[in-house]
Amino acid sequence: MLPLYLLTAAKNQPILVELKNGETINGQLVNCDSWMNLTLKDVIQSSPHGDEFLKISECYIKGIHIKYLRLPEQLMDQAKEQNLQNMEQRNRNNQKRRGQSSNPNANSNASANANSNNSNSAPQRQQ
Amino acid sequence: MSSLKEFLEKKVRVISTDARLFEGILQGYDNSTNVIISNCIELVIYEEDEGEENQQIPLGLYVMRGGNIVCIGEVDESEAIDWSTIHGSELKGTKNPL
Numbered sequence A: 001m002l003p004l005y006l007l008t009a010a011k012n013q014p015i016l017v018e019l020k021n022g023e024t025i026n027g028q029l030v031n032c033d034s035w036m037n038l039t040l041k042d043v044i045q046s047s048p049h050g051d052e053f054l055k056i057s058e059c060y061i062k063g064i065h066i067k068y069l070r071l072p073e074q075l076m077d078q079a080k081e082q083n084l085q086n087m088e089q090r091n092r093n094n095q096k097r098r099g100q101s102s103n104p105n106a107n108s109n110a111s112a113n114a115n116s117n118n119s120n121s122a123p124q125r126q127q
Numbered sequence B: 001m002s003s004l005k006e007f008l009e010k011k012v013r014v015i016s017t018d019a020r021l022f023e024g025i026l027q028g029y030d031n032s033t034n035v036i037i038s039n040c041i042e043l044v045i046y047e048e049d050e051g052e053e054n055q056q057i058p059l060g061l062y063v064m065r066g067g068n069i070v071c072i073g074e075v076d077e078s079e080a081i082d083w084s085t086i087h088g089s090e091l092k093g094t095k096n097p098l
Helices: A003-009 A075-101 A108-118
Strands: A014-019 A024-032 A038-046 A053-061 A066-071 B011-016 B021-029 B035-044 B055-064 B069-074
Touching: A003 A024, A003 A066, A003 A075, A003 B021, A003 B035, A003 B055, A014 A038, A024 A053, B011 B035, B021 B055
Parallel strands: none
Antiparallel strands: A014 A024, A014 A066, A024 A038, A038 A053, A066 B055, B011 B021, B011 B069, B021 B035, B035 B055
């Protein structure tokens, strides 16, 4: 599993971020991107020696300043399960698509059906 | 081509640029060596004359940024190490620009 995939699965969960300068930031993950830039809400920022605390309602962290992230322990299992479900869904879709293309007798009628089946996943060319 | 693939789902130790030692199970990695470590513990080792007791701090699920990692090695579990009695001097931190 990719670290950034796990991170996206941690959205809306409480996480701890340690920055390269030793500051730690606790908060609820709102969003993240492929550079590991984060937005958090309900944030508590602690100084490197843990002697100063700052409460912030929202904050943005540039990914490059992050040393590490601590995520909820059960997140790994959740993300794995989600991943499995996604994969099964994709397989099913692929099989459906392959089923159509390998059968030349499935003519206009079938393909019209298929189009309506796939309409939410792929743009329709006819339109 | 060297890869962390062989270490996946195995117990590994990670040394970070701030000279800390972590142990856990490698669950994933990417091209920039960001890693997922589950059941992560930090091993704190003191010098003998410091008289402090070594610590093993359970940390849970960790995602470490690749830029912060010095090395990752698979743990040979056939050779148990008694971490409470081991002593050694501090690793030197590597100074990296942001």
